[in-house]
Amino acid sequence: MTERHPQGLTSEEARARLARFGPNSLGEAARARWLATLLRQFTGLLVLILIAAALIALALGETVDALAIGLIVLLNGMLGFVQEWRAENALASLRAMLMPQARVLRDGAEIRIDAREIVPGDIVLIAAGERVPADLRLIESIDLMFDESALTGESLPVARSADDPEPFARMGTSVLAGHGVGEVVATGLETAFGEIARLTGSVGRKPTHLQEVLARLARQLALAAGLLAALVAGVGVWLGHPAQEMFLVALSLAVAVVPEGLPAVVTITLALGAAAMVRQRALARRLQAIETLGAASVICTDKTGTLTENRMTATRIWMPGAELHATGAGHDPSGQIENPGGGPVPEAARADLTALLEVAALCNNARLDPGPEGWALRGTPTEGALLALAMKGGIDAPDDAAILAESPFSAERKQMSVLALLDGGAQVLVKGAPDRVLARCTRYRMNGTDRPLGPEARERIRRAHDAMAGSGLRVIAFARGEGAPGADPGAAEG
Numbered sequence: 001m002t003e004r005h006p007q008g009l010t011s012e013e014a015r016a017r018l019a020r021f022g023p024n025s026l027g028e029a030a031r032a033r034w035l036a037t038l039l040r041q042f043t044g045l046l047v048l049i050l051i052a053a054a055l056i057a058l059a060l061g062e063t064v065d066a067l068a069i070g071l072i073v074l075l076n077g078m079l080g081f082v083q084e085w086r087a088e089n090a091l092a093s094l095r096a097m098l099m100p101q102a103r104v105l106r107d108g109a110e111i112r113i114d115a116r117e118i119v120p121g122d123i124v125l126i127a128a129g130e131r132v133p134a135d136l137r138l139i140e141s142i143d144l145m146f147d148e149s150a151l152t153g154e155s156l157p158v159a160r161s162a163d164d165p166e167p168f169a170r171m172g173t174s175v176l177a178g179h180g181v182g183e184v185v186a187t188g189l190e191t192a193f194g195e196i197a198r199l200t201g202s203v204g205r206k207p208t209h210l211q212e213v214l215a216r217l218a219r220q221l222a223l224a225a226g227l228l229a230a231l232v233a234g235v236g237v238w239l240g241h242p243a244q245e246m247f248l249v250a251l252s253l254a255v256a257v258v259p260e261g262l263p264a265v266v267t268i269t270l271a272l273g274a275a276a277m278v279r280q281r282a283l284a285r286r287l288q289a290i291e292t293l294g295a296a297s298v299i300c301t302d303k304t305g306t307l308t309e310n311r312m313t314a315t316r317i318w319m320p321g322a323e324l325h326a327t328g329a330g331h332d333p334s335g336q337i338e339n340p341g342g343g344p345v346p347e348a349a350r351a352d353l354t355a356l357l358e359v360a361a362l363c364n365n366a367r368l369d370p371g372p373e374g375w376a377l378r379g380t381p382t383e384g385a386l387l388a389l390a391m392k393g394g395i396d397a398p399d400d401a402a403i404l405a406e407s408p409f410s411a412e413r414k415q416m417s418v419l420a421l422l423d424g425g426a427q428v429l430v431k432g433a434p435d436r437v438l439a440r441c442t443r444y445r446m447n448g449t450d451r452p453l454g455p456e457a458r459e460r461i462r463r464a465h466d467a468m469a470g471s472g473l474r475v476i477a478f479a480r481g482e483g484a485p486g487a488d489p490g491a492a493e494g
């Protein structure tokens with residue numbers, strides 16, 4: 001364990017530790033040489049058979065056939081080379097663009113440095129929207145929430161505190177909320193993320209399904225061509241034809257058996273698939289990876305966030321006086337809220353809907369920012385979906401000045417509450433698990449009127465919850481009540 005430096009390391013000590021521990025990186029694969037990439041395109045068994053066929057045709061004086069086969073082999077190789085080389089260059093550019101920066105304390109002052117220059121013992125400052133640059137032991141923490149999906153595959157946010165038994169923030173995770181200070185305890189391959197990189201890097205490369213099929217086809221064609229040539233040559237010699245003549249005829253037949261266009265057709269098809277994936281912002285380094293993805297028929301997993309876009313969309317709203325649907329997808333707030341069959345929200349339900357959407361917008365730590373490539377989310381996917389829903393209903397982005405106090409979500413409470421200024425007074429706004437929120441409510445609102453929450457109304461709400469949950473939806477309940485300035489919103493949830 002390194003000695004703690006409240007003011008951070010000195011520049012001299014940081015340079016010494018960088019020389020001792022090395023850069024804070026997971027290491028980069030050696031850049032492929034263009035010649036090796038080009039030659040690899042001509043190593044497939046079917047391509048080698050075509051090359052042999054071209055040489056045989058040339059030896060037999062069939063110049064046109066030899067030239068045609070050679071052009072096809074060359075076209076196939078150039079297509080594969082261009083795709084792989086462009087992918088390598090794109091990956092190199094992405095690595096340069098994504099080189100992370102970090103805020104550290106050096107010589108008693110806060111500075112921003114390249115994350116590769118972080119060393120054990122550095123004091124790192126983290127805040128919402130930033131990526132953890134190394135394994136940290138938290139020294140200070142204020143409402144820190146992390147996205148650890150890159151490390152664990154779990155898409156739900158995780159709370160971390162300096163008071164936890166294991167107060168660690170891991171390299172590669174993202175800060176969703178709060179801010180804090182941590183001391184670097186591991187860098188590079190010594191981090192938890194580095195261990196994963198080491199394990200994945202040790203996996204050997206195996207042929208893809210398509211490569212295995214083409215290799216098997218090439219062996220079958222070679223065997224068939226050899227047997228056919230031997231049979232024709234043998235029969236011809238037995239019938240009295242000159243052996244040299246029959247040998248040339250047998251070689252011609254063997255060349256004719258080889259499907260010259262097959263490798264080019266396969267390569268062009270895979271190149272079209274790679275282009276389609278690029279349009280969806282997915283980059284494939286090798287063409288064979290396209291076929292591997294297409295050959296997958298069953299995926300067994302419980303980690304949804306790593307296989308989907310990790311975006312949520314609020315699609316249905318249930319209120320005692322109305323049931324509504326929301327159009328649109330993702331974090332784009334350009335959709336609208338309407339009746340299930342289409343049409344505007346009923347007039348009697350408008351006030352209730354506005355009250356619900358105000359809770360969704362203000363009891364929320366997410367932010368949606370417009371950009372050239374769409375709306376960018378800062379925060380958790382769940383809160384981003386709720387904020388987009390509020391904006392679809394005409395509720396403006398939350399004003400931080402309206403929030404007087406906050407009691408953050410926790411696994412024990414299963415709800416979040418804020419004390420906010422609304423309509424000239426303080427109100428407690430709550431969102432969370434339906435069972436927890438419903439248990440603390442005494443009234444419900446229907447068509448703009450507050451009514452006592454009796455057993456019949458509670459049962460009706462529970463049935464609505466069960467119906468939505470049974471449809472595979474994640475259900476979140478909202479509530480609001482009167483509060484007093486300076487009150488603890490967590491204590492006032494009841």
